[in-house]
Amino acid sequence: MNDGVVISSYGLLRVGEHWDKSLRDLIAEASINALEKVEWPPVDKVLIANAASEVLTGQGNISALTADQLGLDVPSVRIEAADASGGLAVHEAYLAVKSGVYKNILVVGAEKVSEHVSAISVHRSSISLDKDYELIYGTPVSSIYALLMKAYMDKFKVSREPFGQFAVEMHKNAVENPYAQLRFPIDIRSYMESPMVSDPLCLLDCSPLGDGAAALIMSSMEYAKKFTDKYVEVAASSAASDALSIMDRDSILEFKATKIASEKAFKIAGLTREKVDFLEIHDVYTVSALITLEDLGYAEKGAAHKYVMERGVSREGELPVNPEGGLKARGHPIGATGIYQIVEATMQLMEEAGSLQLNEPNVSLVQSMGGTGSTVIVNILRKLF
């Protein structure tokens, strides 16, 4: 067994509508970007995270496509767990390196969503829900999160404002992020006035789907030393599952898989919550971010709204959340999103985040969620150099 698993390089594209790029271009550009930074060290495995290429582009067999585009003959594996595909690919790479069988893995996440008008892409990406029991009633993913938001607001007597405040903070962060999809600020008034998508969830509660690709090189520490002296340790990687549909959950006011995965991750890393300098969380809708702050143990149950309004989540605060703008404003290239989160945390820890740079962070917790909480991965990254 190998001792340390590290991230030794990264690459990413701006999230958005890349009319001029196909899925293969996205995969190749992000991968080459990551490989070139460290002068193409030999990789012995490829993992491609993608949620829905079959229904969004018509292309299957993208594990082969990925290896082919890079001229590689090593094993290539596609990882699919809806929005959590990227987080799960990092988890699988961690295990593969940890086992000692592989030493240097290219992990790339890519999603091409702009081949269709947004309504079609939103529909097709709703395959992450339960087809027999949810989609049969014409439920986009937004409507399921709206059910959770309404339940949360009713149970804890919360207004829409804290949800809006979270969105405002995410947009503020994304303004200076060159890789973000929505680089404009919003205020609480524009949030309150934005059209309802699925009451009480409005347009500015939603993350935008976008084309995107991001890549990582994950290596054994020993191997990484051969080609770089700057790397970030994956101190823990933990994943958990929950029922596919919210119908079968014990509680709809929490994501149990986040609780299980994070408790385990803290134990593996030998760290407490307080040691974490910033969070990367899955704010696919603002409600998922608020519930996640509770599930991770940073806010009491039913108190995340107070946390957002009083303690705050900004880059200047005690515990910055999604300093690059999160899914909400950086954008949500479904299967690639989890890789973006890890890339962004890595950039912060390597102090390569430009004007978004936090003050010498050492530890980041990254949470990726698939579907409506059916898969959760928690990765903890730590600065080593």
Place this chain on the structure above:
Amino acid sequence: MSAPEIWRNAKQRYNLTGYRCKKCGKTFFTKRIVCRKCKSKDLEEVLLPWEGAIETYTVVRSPIDGYETKVPYIIGLIKLKNGVRILSEIVDCEPTEIEKTKEVELVFRVLSKDKEKGLITYGFKFRPKT
């Protein structure tokens, strides 16, 4: 929706049948071969109560493909009388009235029409209790 799929799910969608674990007593609406709770394979098909209360709901204004003409429509998470939670469209009720509606009952309706094959899927929905 394909013909085999409609046929396979007809019983659940027409009668609201679910699965009860004979060992631990847990009842599920979603199809199970093994109990999610105690892992027993001793499950029996049971008829679920046709009445319940809305636990949470939403008014869909941005629909998925094929539901554009129905907008706005109401989706509710319902707790049936025996505690089993199911998701359903709520019908015969305006979005403006839904806040007052808590008690609901089952009603038999068209769920969808397949655009290409013309097949109609029928099944349950819920409406405010009459």
